[in-house]
Amino acid sequence: xxxxxxxxxxxxxxxxxxxxxxxxxxxxxxxxxxxxxxxxxxxxxxxxxxxxxxxxxxxxxxxxxxxxxxxxxxxxxxxxxxxxxxxxxxxxxxxxxxxxxxxxxxxxxxxxxxxxxxxxxxxxxxxxxxxxxxxxxxxxxxxxxxxxxxxxxxxxxxxxxxxxxxxxxxxxxxxxxxxxxxxxxxxxxxxxxxxxxxxxxxxxxxxxxxxxxxxxxxxxxxxxxxxxxxxxxxxxxxxxxxxxxxxxxxxxxxxxxxxxxxxxxxxxxxxxxxxxxxxxxxxxxxxxxxxxxxxxxxxxxxxxxxxxxxxxxxxxxxxxxxxxxxxxxxxxxxxxxxxxxxxxxxxxxxxxxxxxxxxxxxxxxxxxxxxxxxxxxxxxxxxxxxxxxxxxxxxxxxxxxxxxxxxxxxxxxxxxxxxxxxxxxxxxxxxxxxxxxxxxxxxxxxxxxxxxxxxxxxxxxxxxxxxxxxxxxxxxxxxxxxxxxxxxxxxxxxxxxxxxxxxxxxxxxxxxxxxxxxxxxxxxxxxxxxxxxx
DNA sequence: GCCC
DNA sequence: CAGTACG
DNA sequence: GGGCCGTTACTG
Numbered sequence: 001x002x003x004x005x006x007x008x009x010x011x012x013x014x015x016x017x018x019x020x021x022x023x024x025x026x027x028x029x030x031x032x033x034x035x036x037x038x039x040x041x042x043x044x045x046x047x048x049x050x051x052x053x054x055x056x057x058x059x060x061x062x063x064x065x066x067x068x069x070x071x072x073x074x075x076x077x078x079x080x081x082x083x084x085x086x087x088x089x090x091x092x093x094x095x096x097x098x099x100x101x102x103x104x105x106x107x108x109x110x111x112x113x114x115x116x117x118x119x120x121x122x123x124x125x126x127x128x129x130x131x132x133x134x135x136x137x138x139x140x141x142x143x144x145x146x147x148x149x150x151x152x153x154x155x156x157x158x159x160x161x162x163x164x165x166x167x168x169x170x171x172x173x174x175x176x177x178x179x180x181x182x183x184x185x186x187x188x189x190x191x192x193x194x195x196x197x198x199x200x201x202x203x204x205x206x207x208x209x210x211x212x213x214x215x216x217x218x219x220x221x222x223x224x225x226x227x228x229x230x231x232x233x234x235x236x237x238x239x240x241x242x243x244x245x246x247x248x249x250x251x252x253x254x255x256x257x258x259x260x261x262x263x264x265x266x267x268x269x270x271x272x273x274x275x276x277x278x279x280x281x282x283x284x285x286x287x288x289x290x291x292x293x294x295x296x297x298x299x300x301x302x303x304x305x306x307x308x309x310x311x312x313x314x315x316x317x318x319x320x321x322x323x324x325x326x327x328x329x330x331x332x333x334x335x336x337x338x339x340x341x342x343x344x345x346x347x348x349x350x351x352x353x354x355x356x357x358x359x360x361x362x363x364x365x366x367x368x369x370x371x372x373x374x375x376x377x378x379x380x381x382x383x384x385x386x387x388x389x390x391x392x393x394x395x396x397x398x399x400x401x402x403x404x405x406x407x408x409x410x411x412x413x414x415x416x417x418x419x420x421x422x423x424x425x426x427x428x429x430x431x432x433x434x435x436x437x438x439x440x441x442x443x444x445x446x447x448x449x450x451x452x453x454x455x456x457x458x459x460x461x462x463x464x465x466x467x468x469x470x471x472x473x474x475x476x477x478x479x480x481x482x483x484x485x486x487x488x489x490x491x492x493x494x495x496x497x498x499x500x501x502x503x504x505x506x507x508x509x510x511x512x513x514x515x516x517x518x519x520x521x522x523x524x525x526x527x528x529x530x531x532x533x534x
Numbered sequence: 535g536c537c538c
Numbered sequence: 539c540a541g542t543a544c545g
Numbered sequence: 546g547g548g549c550c551g552t553t554a555c556t557g
Contacts, residue, residue, distance in 0.1 A: 239535090245535090246549085247535070247536090247548085247549055248535050248536095249535090250535085250536095250549075251535040251536060251549095252535075254535095254536090255535090255536095276536095276537095277535085277536060277537085280536085283535085283536080284535065284536090285535070285536085320543095321542095321543075322543090323542060323543050323544090324542095324543095325541080325542065325543095326542075326543090350555095350556070352543095352555085352556095397545090410545095449554075449555065451553085451554065451555085454553080454554075456544095456554095494545095495545090497545075498545090499545055499550095502545085502550095503550065503551090506550080506551080507550090517551085517552080518552080518553095535549105536548105536549090537547105537548090537549090538546105538547090538548090539557105540556105540557090541555105541556085541557085542554100542555080542556080542557105543553100543554095543555085543556105544552095544553090544554100545550105545551105545552095545553105
């Protein structure tokens, strides 16, 4: 997924969005800047720039809409939620990259002015009302088919826009908004996903781990370059956990994974050419690969491992709840090891971190499949004592992928009644906590986080699986999540993973014009609720 | 650290 | 709301 | 030189 070349358009789209966000939030910084007099002048000069503007944001993500609306209001304009046909809307504001909208806006009457998001921020920066025509939303439909192909069955899901439209529109407000923006020739709903260039996307299919292809099989069989990869990954881990350089660490890890995925052994740096990120002769990681091939080790890594701060932070981040930043802060306070932390005064660590500390060693142990099964079954049994309703539970994560051991236990609970999801969770917790009268009482030993529909905590078997085992059962990380039936399919998909598979699948969905989340699949990239596919 |  | 941790 | 996964839900 990370290496899929098909991600550029999406990256660009994201870049556009974040730029818009950055610009939108900028004024606050400006006003707070040192030169208050200028800042004041700026505020007054932009005060009336948008007088008389009544804007309707269409198909703009909620967060961005809020930011821009605030900015608009500061400049004297008004943002409305619905076009209530009183003709008060003067401007329709949409993003450049929204294909559907750009298309639908062609059909809009000329008495509203169509502009992109940049217009607002540009006007603010220039302190004047800029020409709307310079900021007309750009449509990128030219290269795409006017009418979606329905010739290929594998793509039909993404191109359906007829009577059997998969789209369920929710609120009346959503309907109203869609009346404005989704004027298809026959009044049908049209979404971003209807305009995807599937032919082009098809060529990239092989690069996605979420798609059936040869790449997946290759990876299962081969185990090459593990030595080089392990060293690079170790360096990556140090950058991420000890040096708080997330992105540098990520590069090392990505390079390590790419080398592991190769189906041949690399014996010279020239063989790195097939890996995009290592293909440049000047690549630093490529040089490191050469050094490892020649000497079997990496000087930079060995030196790094000698550093006391690195040693300390690596050990401290091993505690659940302590990340790179907290580890560094603790190091500066003089804590250099888990043993030091155990001597720390109460209050040094947060409650969840203290629990993480209590079980550091135990949490690092893998959980045998059999034990995952037993503990998850306890959750299912607890859930099924709730209101006589047959509650379905799924043990997800690596267990559901068939792994023989797992790092933690992840249980997904389906609740048919949206109104009692929290009750169900509380019922399960009470059943499993110590001191109760259920046969499962005491399975949960500690809580890390108790939310409305989310639980993160600690569980352990009441007695060893093997009767002859005298050691007490190991404490395990356990998560329980309650999902409403409507959200279950995508929740299952999401929590079954793997993470890499998920990221690939989400990207694939994005490029298809969909938006895949744990709570649902949406036919449009951004406007979430109204394009929900039921 | 690498890509755009 | 920013910072943090997580999968 | 800016951006780098998206989301959830906590803490402060």
